[in-house]
Amino acid sequence: MKKKLRVSVVGATGMVGREILRLLMDRRFPMSDLTLFSSKRSAGTGVEVAGELVSVELLKESSFLENTDLALCSAGKAVSQLVRSWVQGTKVVVVDNSSAFRMDPEVPLVVPEVNPQDLRGHKNYIANPNCSTIQLVVALKPLNDAFGLKRVVVSTYQSVSGAGQKGMNELSTQVQDLFSGKTIHIDHFPQRIAFNCIPHIGTFGDNGYTDEEMKMTNECRKMLGIPDLKVSCTAVRVPVFSCHSESVMIEFQRKASVAGIREILAKAPGVLVADEPEKGIYPTPAAAVETPDVHIGRIRPDISGKNAFHMWVVSDNLWKGAALNAVQIAEQLLKDKLL
Amino acid sequence: MKKKLRVSVVGATGMVGREILRLLMDRRFPMSDLTLFSSKRSAGTGVEVAGELVSVELLKESSFLENTDLALCSAGKAVSQLVRSWVQGTKVVVVDNSSAFRMDPEVPLVVPEVNPQDLRGHKNYIANPNCSTIQLVVALKPLNDAFGLKRVVVSTYQSVSGAGQKGMNELSTQVQDLFSGKTIHIDHFPQRIAFNCIPHIGTFGDNGYTDEEMKMTNECRKMLGIPDLKVSCTAVRVPVFSCHSESVMIEFQRKASVAGIREILAKAPGVLVADEPEKGIYPTPAAAVETPDVHIGRIRPDISGKNAFHMWVVSDNLWKGAALNAVQIAEQLLKDKLL
Numbered sequence: 219m220k221k222k223l224r225v226s227v228v229g230a231t232g233m234v235g236r237e238i239l240r241l242l243m244d245r246r247f248p249m250s251d252l253t254l255f256s257s258k259r260s261a262g263t264g265v266e267v268a269g270e271l272v273s274v275e276l277l278k279e280s281s282f283l284e285n286t287d288l289a290l291c292s293a294g295k296a297v298s299q300l301v302r303s304w305v306q307g308t309k310v311v312v313v314d315n316s317s318a319f320r321m322d323p324e325v326p327l328v329v330p331e332v333n334p335q336d337l338r339g340h341k342n343y344i345a346n347p348n349c350s351t352i353q354l355v356v357a358l359k360p361l362n363d364a365f366g367l368k369r370v371v372v373s374t375y376q377s378v379s380g381a382g383q384k385g386m387n388e389l390s391t392q393v394q395d396l397f398s399g400k401t402i403h404i405d406h407f408p409q410r411i412a413f414n415c416i417p418h419i420g421t422f423g424d425n426g427y428t429d430e431e432m433k434m435t436n437e438c439r440k441m442l443g444i445p446d447l448k449v450s451c452t453a454v455r456v457p458v459f460s461c462h463s464e465s466v467m468i469e470f471q472r473k474a475s476v477a478g479i480r481e482i483l484a485k486a487p488g489v490l491v492a493d494e495p496e497k498g499i500y501p502t503p504a505a506a507v508e509t510p511d512v513h514i515g516r517i518r519p520d521i522s523g524k525n526a527f528h529m530w531v532v533s534d535n536l537w538k539g540a541a542l543n544a545v546q547i548a549e550q551l552l553k554d555k556l557l
Numbered sequence: 558m559k560k561k562l563r564v565s566v567v568g569a570t571g572m573v574g575r576e577i578l579r580l581l582m583d584r585r586f587p588m589s590d591l592t593l594f595s596s597k598r599s600a601g602t603g604v605e606v607a608g609e610l611v612s613v614e615l616l617k618e619s620s621f622l623e624n625t626d627l628a629l630c631s632a633g634k635a636v637s638q639l640v641r642s643w644v645q646g647t648k649v650v651v652v653d654n655s656s657a658f659r660m661d662p663e664v665p666l667v668v669p670e671v672n673p674q675d676l677r678g679h680k681n682y683i684a685n686p687n688c689s690t691i692q693l694v695v696a697l698k699p700l701n702d703a704f705g706l707k708r709v710v711v712s713t714y715q716s717v718s719g720a721g722q723k724g725m726n727e728l729s730t731q732v733q734d735l736f737s738g739k740t741i742h743i744d745h746f747p748q749r750i751a752f753n754c755i756p757h758i759g760t761f762g763d764n765g766y767t768d769e770e771m772k773m774t775n776e777c778r779k780m781l782g783i784p785d786l787k788v789s790c791t792a793v794r795v796p797v798f799s800c801h802s803e804s805v806m807i808e809f810q811r812k813a814s815v816a817g818i819r820e821i822l823a824k825a826p827g828v829l830v831a832d833e834p835e836k837g838i839y840p841t842p843a844a845a846v847e848t849p850d851v852h853i854g855r856i857r858p859d860i861s862g863k864n865a866f867h868m869w870v871v872s873d874n875l876w877k878g879a880a881l882n883a884v885q886i887a888e889q890l891l892k893d894k895l896l
Binding site (some may be wrong): 389 | 708709710712714728729732733736747748749752753754755756757761764765766774787788789791793795796797798802804806815834835837839840841842843844854855856857858859860861862867869
């Protein structure tokens, strides 16, 4: 009989939390108990899980520790900092979707298709990478193994669901207000997002990059185990509800070809090659919604570079970019008897 | 007294045509007569010019040639081919917004800030470049003069008005139909454009690039006079009504710096540097609508490259990317006594 776990979802009423619940049920994750936690704002409400309304508890140390073997946490950095302090020295294992501890050398940062080995020897706290990084690194890993990465330049087209329910609502509301001639309110994004592109996600650092852009660089380096990997990113918010797209230029160390890249990616776990452009087959955010894969197409030589290639990489930022990857980390822990 | 011209606008009822009319009036282009031409579909209708309704004539060789010293033509490739055949051997000068003759070595391809000298010795037919190319080359020219371009990699975020009124309508209609739960119709773009990104503008060629992407390469080479300039482009349609954005990576031959680039661009004609990101100042399509400039910001070193830099370039594709540049070509012809 499979080991059954008491699972807690922290941030169960958020966009990622709800997808985690759905994926735990859909993928029949072995659970003996499921406890939903949230902040004061949502505690006492209910969330539908597999057709039943499950009540949401206020997150408190005692009830959390008493009810949890494994926690999937998606409630922001501050909550993660609290939860980590609670679980230190306990046997409770946490998979954390926030950015709080991703770069902590004691915390494995894992995409199961990329670096499952980093889960070994975990100290009961594991970080889920940033959404835009996950889909990129799923594409980069097999290509690095085959050809050696020399340099990666990424421009992102990121959906508003990356900013949670508030981001989704702001796009909807602004679109409706624009169409009805009302005053536009900007509350959540730094500029109007309806029918606009905003080259500003997160906060700007001294080097002119946002923290969102630097996550791409730093998290790729950590997961691929290449501390000086050359990756640069321009992160742009676009008026799309779900799924992030990325225009990616890769230079390789060893001789690569379009056919070779397609062959490698077609065999790569978690990748769906959609690359027959002349038939209208290429990835789009609309086509990737609620799919588990990283969709890759528009693979072609970079006519401006040497041994350089372009590709277009799309994935559901709430699924592979967040909830699905968190659940897959938990599945990997079980599979490797690390839980 | 200034020379006054009999001006014809071909495609006067289209999106670019209407902006040409508006800019001719706003900029007080010296005209003795203004004749509006269109296809059968719109002939007989009227267009408002400076508050007055001007009737639109069906485009015919005889009335066109009889009424025209200068024609601004924005009615697609087929009409341009016809018009060019009519004006050969006449004194009628045409500024053509279509892509029909841009790469013809006998036809100057001109952005007045970049290569006004190419107008000298024109054979009464001048091409206006592609929208996404114009805004890029305005940025590249002064930087090439200062530092020498080695390589340029561009990812575009192109608005639907680049596909004309039909593109604008399709985005509006799809958004409304999605919000009201109706069936979505896809007529003009290859995929749904509402809340989506489509990495497919134009038609795919044998090298995996679209013709839209290759225009960027070929037209930059022609205008900068560097036949082997290394430029590659990924062209993406985004759900924005007006203004194209571009994420641009540039490698230079000679040592450059962010401060040096900003200084060069701040002095460059047609450029507006908007680059104080920590104050929320950077270009966006919403902020560039109906402005004449190429807005440039997010200027920073490429942390993955050597002597490489990133910037974010936004301009109104109907203005500098089309109508305004066409009118500026006409103004330059007058100024240089080439008309």
